[in-house]
Amino acid sequence: MLALSNVSKLFNPGTPDEKIALMGINLKMNPGDFVTVIGSNGAGKSTLMNIISGVMTPDTGDLRIEGNAIQQLPEYRRSQWIGRVFQDPMAGTAPRMTIEENLSMAYARGKKRGFRFGVTSGKRAIFREELKRLGIGLENRLQAKVGMLSGGERQALSLLMATFTKPQILLLDEHTAALDPARAELITRLTMAIVSEMKLTTLMVTHNMEQAIRLGNRLIMMDRGRIILDITEQRKKDLTVAQLLGEFEQISGSKLSDDRVVLG
């Protein structure tokens, strides 16, 4: 499904500002895998997401989706296979456009040229049905400008848009971190419902240790550009936050430093 082999990325090479972001990353995700990613500050989590989605190109390595090499493809071409929800609720949607116009854009993704964004009554009925599944009343606000929605509502809409065309890979980039606890829980619940219903292969970065353990079937921990721990579903079931932090310390030789870490 998604396979990364020997992916490396160095910023500002050969200068005093040289930063290793990724060092020989190997990661193979099977169809339906839900992998949570945690790690220290500057471990390379965002760079990993950016390289998979095509925002950045790696210095070395090979990226494949369903066996097809994708590293030469720009971000917009990859978007037919990759859905992404960002931390910032403002990032995934167009604020001056209405809910139905935003959904129409997401709907057109990956469709043949000539398929236009226009909102037809047929599409409107589909949008209403899809929005209803979120259970927060957005189906009655199709003509509302997205900029008027709350952060939680926007994240719910972003999630729907990112998954509308059943992507091969769903990237969740700390997508609940900017929300208050109740809204974060709502978005987590919606995420789990959509991911399990559509059987999406998902990679989720989180600073919430408890969430990283509780969600998904696999957990990877990053430090200084490397994957230092890869925990399977069986082991994850009985894992505690304290054990996880202990393992990090043992392998990396230092305590997990993360300004935003949430233990649970």
Ligand SMILES: Nc1ncnc2c1ncn2[C@@H]1O[C@H](COP(=O)(O)OP(=O)(O)OP(=O)(O)O)[C@@H](O)[C@H]1O
């Ligand atoms: N555009 C950039 N230019 C220069 N250095 C960068 C750039 N982006 C990231 N880095 C550096 O690359 C390393 C990895 O950064 P990255 O943002 O991927 O880590 P992260 O795990 O997402 O960190 P955090 O959890 O603190 O957001 C860090 O040392 C960071 O300073």
